[in-house]
Amino acid sequence: MSNFSNAFSSTLGKKLVMCLTGLFLSSFLIVHLTGNLQLFKNDNGLAFNQYAHFMTNFTPIKVVSYLLYSSIIIHSVWAIITTLHNRKARPHGYAIKPKDGSIWSSRNMGILGTILFVFIVVHMSNFWYQYHWGETPFVEYRTDLNTGATITKEIQASEFTEYVSYIDNGIEITKSKDLYKETQFAFQQWWLVAFYVLGMGALSFHLVHGFQSAFQTLGWNHHKYRPLVKFIGLWVFSILIPIGFAAIPLYFFLLK
Amino acid sequence: MSGNMNLTLKVWRQKNSSASGKFVTYKAPEISPDMSFLEMLDVVNEGLVKKSEDPIQFDHDCREGICGMCSLVINGEPHGPKRATTTCQLHMRSFNDGDTIVIEPFRAAAFPVVKDLAVNRSAFDRIQQAGGYVSIGTGGVPDANEIAIPKVIADEAFNSATCIGCGACVAACKNASAMLFVSAKISQYAMLPQGQPERYARAEAMVLQMDEEGFGGCTNTYACEAKCPKEIKVTNIARMNREFFNAEFIKG
DSSP, X not given: OOOHHHHHHSHHHXXXXXXXXXXXXXXXXXXXXXXHGGGGSSSTTHHHHHHHHHHHHOHHHHHHHHHHHHHHHHHHHHHHHHHHHHHHTOSSXXXXXXXXXXXXXXXXXXXXXXXXXXXXXXXXXXXXXXXXXXXXOEXXXXXXXXXXXXXXXXXXXXXXXXXXXXXXXXXXXXXXXXXXXXXXXXXXXXXXXXXHHHHHXXXXXXXXXXXXXXXXXXXXXXXXXXXXXHHIIIIIIIIXXXXXXXXXXXXXXXXX | OTTXXXXXXXXXXXXXXXXXXXXXXXXXXXXXXXXXXXXXXXXXXXXXXXXXXXXXXXXXXXXXXXXXXXOXXXXXXXXXXXXXXXXXXXXXXXXXXXXXXXXXXXXXXXXXEEETTEEOOXXXXXXXXXXXXXXXXOOSOOOTTSSOXXXXXXXXXXXXXXXXXXXXXXXXXXXXXXXXXXXXXXXXXXXXXXXXXXXXHHHHHHHHHHHHTTOBOOOSOOHHHHHOTTOOOTHHHHHHHHHHHIXXXXXX
């Protein structure tokens, strides 16, 4: 009777793809923000650089990250496909735009999504690309395990071969690419800070509609749990998380 | 009579489905506030007929808000500015003396204009024919209480069944999506025992027919719910999604 190609080629199936990739991307935001909170630690980036090394080298995380990159692409491509399909469904528009009581962001997910896509491209070329293949500063941390005091020293590319962390004579030595410094350097530019804050504004509006919308698409809209979904969508995903992310460039610009 | 209104109408005129239409301005003088919107158009048409002009074509039938035949987008709103009201039940007292009213047909690729303000909504009929029914073998009359249905479920199914299939949801949706209509028609059977044998086949067939007709997809703006003259809820759309995904991935 039914087959999977029917399921995914239908308008509902395309919505399902948008919904599942969207929810997956939303869940990543929690992980990403939690990790990035280490940027606020006053340790010259030791914890953050260790974390960055772990995230880029631990195999399960790498697998998930490829799922993530493909989700970004699928979510964007499917958005374009459905938008073109939806445009075709009304070739002749109205002379007077219908007043329909819908919220602004629900009608402008495409614009918000485009801003977010540009943001992701810029963000990934700023940090992800730079960290993997670009030129980064290098750093050496020497922590005296008896006193807990850490000495941070910038090292030259010639002194760095790969990430190492070992204990020598009661001193823990960590040599790492310095993504913390990179971050600090990037967010000295006011326009980049402004761009990041704007991007997080778009994220907020995208998720105020997107998060609860995904549950509607899945058919999960039980009247008991719907208020909870809306609450989480509003307070966690469109207020707390964007503010948390926006605080990072502002913190570096204003305080570092 | 005092208290009557003088209105200006901007009406979409289009000779047939292939002609390109345009707005034509008409005066609607001495309109009683107690008239319905369609009666106002009748008066304008009488004037046109007297002048040997082609009257404005618009759909109507029962004029009691239950048949789903009337349509029109009035000042950008399907069935006009009142909530839970069809065009035939809209009174002219909802407007003010001297107003200019823009009247357009429902716009959707799946609802081609027949003439002027009348659109062909037979796409809805074909969706219904794809599965919006219960196949029954006739026999003896069953006892009234043989199949017990909880009141809340019966009410919910009945609320879905109040959809009159007018197409205002399509007209209101920015994507010209028919999902509120289709979901109401799937829901009214999905909740009742009589609908169970064909439950998932119905959901699949109706959704695929909806796509076949060229309606857009739902982006959850909920404009349909706001403009539905029968106040059909978008919870129906969520239910349709469940029914369809169940049909495709689990029960099919």
